[in-house]
Amino acid sequence: MPTTHLLYLHGFRSSPQSMKARLVAEHVARHHPGVHWWCPQLPPSPREAMDMVMRGIDPWPRDTMAVIGSSLGGFYATYVAAMTRCPAVLLNPAVDPARDLARYIGDQTAWHDPAQHFYFQPAFIEELRTLEVGPVTRPERIFAIVAKGDEVLDWREMSARYPGSRVRLLEGGDHALSDFETKHLVDVLRFLDPV
Template sequence: MAQILLSLHGFHSSPGSLKAKQMSSYLSEFFPDIQFICPQLPSLPEQMWAMVESLFAQHKHDQIAVMGSSLGGYLAAKAAQQYCVNVVLINPAVYPYHLLEAYAGRQVHPYTGDEYQIDQHFMTQLKSLEVPLLSRPEKCWVLLQKEDEVLDYRQAFDKYKQCKISCEEGGNHSFAGFERYLPDIIKFLF
């Protein structure tokens, strides 16, 4: 049985994000047996979730853990609920269907060039992935920074109050100093 760390990036991000690179390097150096998977997520929520489901199906005999940042954190919470796996949520989006209203209309994904619409259908897809309450909060660790310029950390602090939470002063949306947590994240996930 292999150990898999599935990393889910945020809105309009990519597998080339700093956190993904840091985790990938860390695993290569210290835990080469853990396979790191960080796919380029599609633009539409139902396609994002279909990709997550297909990865879980593909690795159904393996031990999978998930880390997700921002919108990827929203998806990781859904994975925790549906597959009962350990997850780390990094500055997770809690109500992305409200947050992304500001992006309504035609979008071009900056990394894939994919053109799509953020409209009511998009928001409905996003809302359908929401997990109101995690049934196994002990499987979730939430990393928050109070100076996140994109999300209000208090939403995640409130929603995930049953979970392990590390909430820091300062910081930013990409979670400054993420590399400090790498050893503890792997311990928690595996």
């Protein structure tokens, strides 16, 4: 079924202004104007973020919706896909953010606007743990792009998290997937088959 509703979930300290989010938004607007696009600014609290997302997509048709998630957004997208059984594209997805983000407790700045501050609370670590969904039940509905050159996350963990799924393992690359527009954008949209 072609995708009619597309959700994009950004990463930790990121925003809808991220390079990849803007590229997908522009591509969808230009080539797939019939697709309902939503890329919300996620609050720092994982529980609040997923409550907001699940409320927002509640009226969406489960058989024609899809989700894209980058980094922490990839972890969130895995949760959304598990809850809705929709297809998901994961871009260098966080596998164990409860472990990895424990060292970021405290005052943080937004990546795209350093003047914006937020406090990453210790309670958020447990909130992340409650969003862990275990093994993927529909691996064929997941496409993960994983860069061996990711300077933030371990490519071995990322690629091992999604057995049976389509995993594009990049020999180099970086956490931001700087070559996203030229090397991956078209394939991401092809996998999701937007109307």
